[in-house]
Amino acid sequence: MRAVRRVTGRAIPLNRANVDTDQIIPAQYLKRIERTGYGPFAFEAWRKDPAFVLNNPAYAGAPILLTGANFGSGSSREHAVWAVEGLGVRALIAPKFADIFKNNCFQGGLLTIELPQADIDYLMARAEELPQSELVVDLESQTVRTADGAWERRFEIDAFRKYRLLRGLDDISMTLEYEPDVAAFEATRSELLPTTTG
Amino acid sequence: MTTSGPRTLSEKIWEQHAVPSPLQEHARLAALAEGGGRGATGQPGERPDLLYIDLHLVHEVTSPQAFDGLRLAGRRVRRPDLTLATVDHNVPTIGREQPNPDPLSAQQLEVMRQNAKEFGVPLYDIFDIRQGIVHIIGPEQGYTQPGLTIVCGDSHTSTHGAFGALAFGIGTSEVEHVLATQTLRQTRPRTMSVEVTGALGPGVAAKDVILAIINRIGVDGGVGHVIEYRGEVIRSLSMEGRMTVCNMSIEAGARAGLIAPDETTFAYLKGRPHAPQGEHWEQAVERWRALPSDPGARFDQEVVLDGSAVQPFVTWGTNPGQSVPVGGRVPDPSSFATASQRESAERALTYMDLAAGTPIRQIAIDRVFLGSCTNGRIEDLRAAAKVVAGKHVASTVQAMVVPGSGLVKAQAEREGLDRVFTDAGFEWRDPGCSMCLGMNPDILLPGERCASTSNRNFEGRQGAGGRTHLVSPEMAAAAAIAGHFVDVREVL
Numbered sequence: 001m002r003a004v005r006r007v008t009g010r011a012i013p014l015n016r017a018n019v020d021t022d023q024i025i026p027a028q029y030l031k032r033i034e035r036t037g038y039g040p041f042a043f044e045a046w047r048k049d050p051a052f053v054l055n056n057p058a059y060a061g062a063p064i065l066l067t068g069a070n071f072g073s074g075s076s077r078e079h080a081v082w083a084v085e086g087l088g089v090r091a092l093i094a095p096k097f098a099d100i101f102k103n104n105c106f107q108g109g110l111l112t113i114e115l116p117q118a119d120i121d122y123l124m125a126r127a128e129e130l131p132q133s134e135l136v137v138d139l140e141s142q143t144v145r146t147a148d149g150a151w152e153r154r155f156e157i158d159a160f161r162k163y164r165l166l167r168g169l170d171d172i173s174m175t176l177e178y179e180p181d182v183a184a185f186e187a188t189r190s191e192l193l194p195t196t197t198g
Numbered sequence: 199m200t201t202s203g204p205r206t207l208s209e210k211i212w213e214q215h216a217v218p219s220p221l222q223e224h225a226r227l228a229a230l231a232e233g234g235g236r237g238a239t240g241q242p243g244e245r246p247d248l249l250y251i252d253l254h255l256v257h258e259v260t261s262p263q264a265f266d267g268l269r270l271a272g273r274r275v276r277r278p279d280l281t282l283a284t285v286d287h288n289v290p291t292i293g294r295e296q297p298n299p300d301p302l303s304a305q306q307l308e309v310m311r312q313n314a315k316e317f318g319v320p321l322y323d324i325f326d327i328r329q330g331i332v333h334i335i336g337p338e339q340g341y342t343q344p345g346l347t348i349v350c351g352d353s354h355t356s357t358h359g360a361f362g363a364l365a366f367g368i369g370t371s372e373v374e375h376v377l378a379t380q381t382l383r384q385t386r387p388r389t390m391s392v393e394v395t396g397a398l399g400p401g402v403a404a405k406d407v408i409l410a411i412i413n414r415i416g417v418d419g420g421v422g423h424v425i426e427y428r429g430e431v432i433r434s435l436s437m438e439g440r441m442t443v444c445n446m447s448i449e450a451g452a453r454a455g456l457i458a459p460d461e462t463t464f465a466y467l468k469g470r471p472h473a474p475q476g477e478h479w480e481q482a483v484e485r486w487r488a489l490p491s492d493p494g495a496r497f498d499q500e501v502v503l504d505g506s507a508v509q510p511f512v513t514w515g516t517n518p519g520q521s522v523p524v525g526g527r528v529p530d531p532s533s534f535a536t537a538s539q540r541e542s543a544e545r546a547l548t549y550m551d552l553a554a555g556t557p558i559r560q561i562a563i564d565r566v567f568l569g570s571c572t573n574g575r576i577e578d579l580r581a582a583a584k585v586v587a588g589k590h591v592a593s594t595v596q597a598m599v600v601p602g603s604g605l606v607k608a609q610a611e612r613e614g615l616d617r618v619f620t621d622a623g624f625e626w627r628d629p630g631c632s633m634c635l636g637m638n639p640d641i642l643l644p645g646e647r648c649a650s651t652s653n654r655n656f657e658g659r660q661g662a663g664g665r666t667h668l669v670s671p672e673m674a675a676a677a678a679i680a681g682h683f684v685d686v687r688e689v690l
């Protein structure tokens with residue numbers, strides 16, 4: 001996993017609540033067995049509307065996605081994260097994210113930043129009025145600020161996740177370091193486990 | 199870290215599965231290294247625990263990239279004997295003997311086969327009678343047991359919570375993590391109690407109960423929480439009904455939903471192929487009896503719903519919280535409290551092509567889908583068959599039944615339900631997810647309107663431009679006959 005420290009750039013104002021994973025990436029693209037190449041299919045249905053924000057060239061390739069509450073609700077498909085990432089997005093800012101989507105973003109090194117609705121409203125209006133204006137998301141200091149520094153907010157992230165993201169550590173290798181602990185624990189449960197073989 | 203004092207069911211399971219100490223230590227050191235910050239305080243949601251996983255269910259759609267990751271890193275599946283794979287999301291429900299006409303689908307099914315073989319994971323493949331929707335086969339085989347941690351790369355893994363297991367959906371990277379380590383890093387969830395009091399009226403189904411709950415708490419009401427469903431109504435439900443309720447926990451945003459195991463649970467499990475047998479059975483039941491939430495256990499949130507007042511529900515919008523009782527009308531967007539709700543309702547009515555104020559019973563439908571992990575079990579088929587017996591599907595409607603598993607299909611055929619459905623003009627298909635998610639050719643055409651027993655009415659969920667109304671099996675069956683929504687209580 002690549003390390004992430006700071007994301008700087010324009011923000012896409014996707015002003016909708018409860019954006020579900022079926023909108024982010026429709027089921028028909030889940031037949032693919034690759035991890036990449038989902039960007040062109042992201043938000044396929046909504047992109048048919050010329051007025052949809054992602055069709056506005058001013059936001060093309062912007063690395064920050066501003067959106068409403070409960071973004072990523074619905075399916076556990078990580079393809080949704082791969083699709084958003086395929087658009088060039090590296091950080092998402094919303095009042096609240098769906099749990100599985102948030103976990104999936106973390107796995108892919110995408111930052112999910114939760115701020116109060118009032119802050120989202122402010123950033124949304126700003127991105128709509130001044131599409132070229134930039135934001136700086138800084139993981140180290142846990143802050144989001146406007147590039148001119150006039151506005152700044154702190155966000156929360158648990159220390160463990162922050163530690164891992166800053167260093168780009170691979171989750172599986174870290175867990176495998178605890179193999180002796182897992183094996184010892186497992187031995188206490190062997191009788192309770194529902195074996196699927198034999 | 200364990201909670202002292204009375205504990206809830208989900209807290210007990212969590213604590214029984216958190217691998218002791220090392221990770222907490224790691225998190226604490228990390229927090230120190232970062233100069234403080236939050237975390238490592240033991241508060242819910244702040245600190246990932248390393249959770250041992252007892253059962254990992256795998257299917258063809260969310261696993262290929264995970265197996266690929268293992269291969270690239272030269273890793274093996276740590277416990278293939280705690281892993282079970284099947285094919286469900288992307289299988290044809292008709293003409294299985296023919297070569298799959300879609301090369302991408304054929305490849306995905308073939309890759310599942312190869313991965314199962316290479317990594318030694320048992321697979322219920324397409325011609326295995328035990329094949330079916332992953333959340334139907336786990337309980338059916340007796341793998342799903344009280345007190346276990348169960349994960350799957352699928353959000354409706356919450357279904358298994360009906361047995362008092364802690365079961366939740368994960369993404370593909372986490373699937374890879376579980377395959378490699380048999381553990382998962384997860385932050386501790388908050389707890390929510392949803393108590394449904396009283397007794398359900400006739401014609402009111404478990405599906406209506408969960409639709410009523412989501413209507414009440416909202417599609418993000420459960421975010422960050424595990425919901426425990428309690429109360430007389432929940433206790434009186436069959437295991438099938440409890441699975442329907444827990445299944446849609448994710449539709450309220452919850453991380454999981456569960457129900458305390460009781461005699462109904464034990465009776466369902468006893469004698470199933472992979473349930474404990476003989477003396478192990480008695481020991482297991484004794485353990486399971488200690489699982490229910492302790493008297494006085496505190497939840498972070500508590501909701502109480504009067505079960506006697508629950509009516510058959512129909513969704514009118516594009517998320518599962520946008521619903522009304524069948525006797526109601528499509529709401530006026532201006533009647534909602536917040537700007538976001540109003541905007542969402544307006545968008546939904548445009549997409550659904552519905553006018554505010556339309557009585558639900560006047561909404562005509564083109565398609566009926568009976569199936570999915572929400573309502574594809576034998577009891578669901580029986581309930582629907584009772585409504586359609588001796589009648590015929592309206593000439594304007596195309597209706598299909600997709601049993602949830604090969605065993606459900608076989609059981610239904612033994613009971614003659616297939617004949618009841620086909621005589622009434624329903625198509626009788628092979629098991630799989632089918633039109634629940636529209637990955638295979640079972641899809642709605644743009645503009646088609648469907649009464650569906652599945653769990654999601656998102657835009658395009660059942661096919662681009664398709665319009666989905668979520669209902670119970672009884673309500674779907676009644677709508678198929680009438681050609682529009684009707685109150686099933688009037689036709690029973």
Ligand code: SF4
Nearest residue numbers: 354570571631634635
């Ligand atoms: S039936 Fe539908 S909800 Fe259930 S696992 Fe299949 S696609 Fe997912």
